[in-house]
Amino acid sequence: MIVVTGANGQLGRLVIKALLKTQSAGGIVAAVRSPEKAADLAALGVQVRRADYNEPATLDAAFKGADKVLLISSSEIGRRAVQHRAAIDAAKRNGVRLIGYTGVLRADTSPLGLADEHRETEEALRASGVPFVLLRNGWYTENYLRSLAAALEHGAILGGAGDGKISSAARADYAEAAALAMTRDAQAGRVYELAGDSAYTLTELAAEITRQSGKKVEYQNLSEADYKAALVGIGLPEVMAALLSDSDAATSKGALFDDGRQLSQLLGRPTTPLATVVAEALAA
Structure with missing residues (x-):
């Protein structure tokens, strides 16, 4: 039995959809x-169980009888490391044989501020003794x-990534990769650096939007x-604005570029193009 945490989220729902192609509901x-x-x-026909990272008892109930748990990282920045440890502890108590964790690209060396909690989670996985597979997702x-x-309205995309290359992929690509890693044999100990086949700059993204929409975007x-x-000015919370601006600054230095093509190798097909x-x- 495979448990997918955060299954109501955008990534989680796509993982469920991918799993249903090969697994019984x-x-x-x-x-x-x-x-x-x-x-x-x-x-x-999917089993739906309540699970709250902040309530360990619900995690025990949700993980009961599970062989594998896909731990999709929490969206609560600043609380994720503690929440993830609670899930890892519950998986261990319930005899889970494999934990899959969706982290961030090159988490061990990434300059991204948001990588800190992913590093802490990876450390917790190693300390737990439970076999695990790391799915280090790019953007x-x-x-x-x-x-x-x-x-489109203002004719502009704002950012701070400079000419940094971004090897992103569609969310569905990462979801399919997670489903494959959770259903294939001999995944324990693997570390996947997952990113799109092709990289682009935000200038090139603006040009693609212009090409397809017919409206000039720079x-x-x-x-x-x-x-x-600027992000605070449009209503984003200070913490989120700081995270996004930090991420763009790191992107300008190559934090989101990767040409290893491990994602397409795992999928057995090219990743979804930017144009699509x-x-x-x-x-x-």
Whole structure:
């Protein structure tokens, strides 16, 4: 039995979808904070169990009888390391044989500020004694298209990544990779550095949006401080603005570039091109 934590999230739902292609629904557990929001998964025959990282008892109940647990990293920045340790401890108590963890690209050496909690989680996995596989994910291409409407309206994409290359992939690519890692043999101890086949700059992203939309969009590069101020100005919390501006600063130094193609090797196919994800976002 495979448990997927955070199964109501965007990545989690795609992982469930990928697992259903090869696994029986009854052998999949969607571990979620709000089971009522996963009624559609239950209708497919997937087991839906309540699991809250902040309530260890719910994790024990959710992991009961599980062979494998895919620990999808929490969205609560600043609390993730503690929450992940709670999940790892529950997996150990319940005799789980393999934990898959979705971290960040090159977590052990990454200059990204958000990598700290991923490093702490990896350390906790090693200390637990439970076999694990690390799925170190690069950026989701969709991250850069969440503000597509504003970019089209104002003719600009703001950022602080300079000419840094970004080897992103579609969220569904990472989900399929996670499903494969959780269902293949001999995965314990593997560390996957997962990123898209092709890299681009934010200037090139703006050019692709321009090409497909017919509306002129340009990339406006800002200093880390100015980008943070701009994000706060549009209503983002200070912590999130600091995280995003730090991430862009690190991107300018190569933090999100990778040409190892481990993701496409795991998938057995090329990763989803930037142009495809842009087209899907414009059509949404």
